Amino acid sequence: MEQPVEAPQPAPRRISQERQRITGLPLYFQGYLSVRHVKSQEFRVYWTELRGTVLFFYDDKKAPTYSQKLDISALTSATNIYPNENDSSQFILTLSNEELEVKADNCEYGREWKGFILTVAKLSVPPDELLLPEQLRRMHEVLEKEKKRRITLDDCSSASLNNESLPSKHDSSTVTAMPACFYAVSRKEATEMLEKNPSCGNLILRPGSDSKNYAITVRHGLNVPCIKHYRVMSKETSYIIELERKVSLASLQDVINYFVTQTQGNLKPFVMETCHNALQMAHSSESKTRKSPAEGQRHKEELTGTPLLQLS
Numbered sequence: 001m002e003q004p005v006e007a008p009q010p011a012p013r014r015i016s017q018e019r020q021r022i023t024g025l026p027l028y029f030q031g032y033l034s035v036r037h038v039k040s041q042e043f044r045v046y047w048t049e050l051r052g053t054v055l056f057f058y059d060d061k062k063a064p065t066y067s068q069k070l071d072i073s074a075l076t077s078a079t080n081i082y083p084n085e086n087d088s089s090q091f092i093l094t095l096s097n098e099e100l101e102v103k104a105d106n107c108e109y110g111r112e113w114k115g116f117i118l119t120v121a122k123l124s125v126p127p128d129e130l131l132l133p134e135q136l137r138r139m140h141e142v143l144e145k146e147k148k149r150r151i152t153l154d155d156c157s158s159a160s161l162n163n164e165s166l167p168s169k170h171d172s173s174t175v176t177a178m179p180a181c182f183y184a185v186s187r188k189e190a191t192e193m194l195e196k197n198p199s200c201g202n203l204i205l206r207p208g209s210d211s212k213n214y215a216i217t218v219r220h221g222l223n224v225p226c227i228k229h230y231r232v233m234s235k236e237t238s239y240i241i242e243l244e245r246k247v248s249l250a251s252l253q254d255v256i257n258y259f260v261t262q263t264q265g266n267l268k269p270f271v272m273e274t275c276h277n278a279l280q281m282a283h284s285s286e287s288k289t290r291k292s293p294a295e296g297q298r299h300k301e302e303l304t305g306t307p308l309l310q311l312s
Helices: 012-023 107-122 133-163 172-177 187-196 252-262 274-286 293-304
Strands: 027-037 044-051 054-058 068-071 077-080 089-094 099-104 203-207 214-220 226-235 238-241 247-249
Touching: 012 027, 012 044, 012 054, 027 107, 027 133, 044 107, 077 107, 089 107, 099 107, 107 133, 187 203, 187 214, 187 226, 203 252, 214 252, 238 252, 247 252
Parallel strands: none
Antiparallel strands: 027 044, 027 099, 044 054, 054 068, 077 089, 089 099, 203 214, 214 226, 226 238, 238 247
């Protein structure tokens, strides 16, 4: 009997590359975790990745974009809840402004997660006698990688402050000094990000093709979305948008604000963290009374009434 043909699945390598591109951080450890905020009632299972000093939570193991994240660089403690139980492992991650309860399937897996988290947060492998030699070896490898990453990050930050140097196209560590919608991606990658994640925004700031200047990629239009690219030149203490009539501004954030204000908010900075909130808001709005056709038409006219910026 002929076997049913299974639906093709995305290649794990491609998913990993997509996550690497979006987060800009190296992968140290991954697996399933159940998490909840301390004041919440229920745990939720996420495919979780530890990248740099950030925990990224994915709704699905094959989802390219994360739904939540937690920066653990300012971690205060990781405290076991039931240290004497043999069939489960729960601990609380305490930060200055929040607490997150984490649960693994078993104690060994929980100790491993806790060990990697403490390694990158405290820059020291925890002295846990129950960790296996192989686990300790991997934690020491992650420790060395994280130390080197932070040295590179500090060097780039110092160079940016002292010389106002531009970020390299492949240097993702400088993203933290940029506007929230800056991503160290190519023109093609920026286009794909806007097309695949419309709820995150429609304007991306990225390095220019010469890696010395910048570019803006936008996606606009209601019925037939259109992609456009704008050059942003760095000139000593200002940034110049290459339009038909050039615009000079003092900072990259001013460049972003210019695009937003000139289109009366039709262009919105692309920020990956907003996706989850946007989806929740969309779901909530569906449960309310839908707009009448006349209201919907007026809303459409408001969005399309302001002409977008033109390329030079």
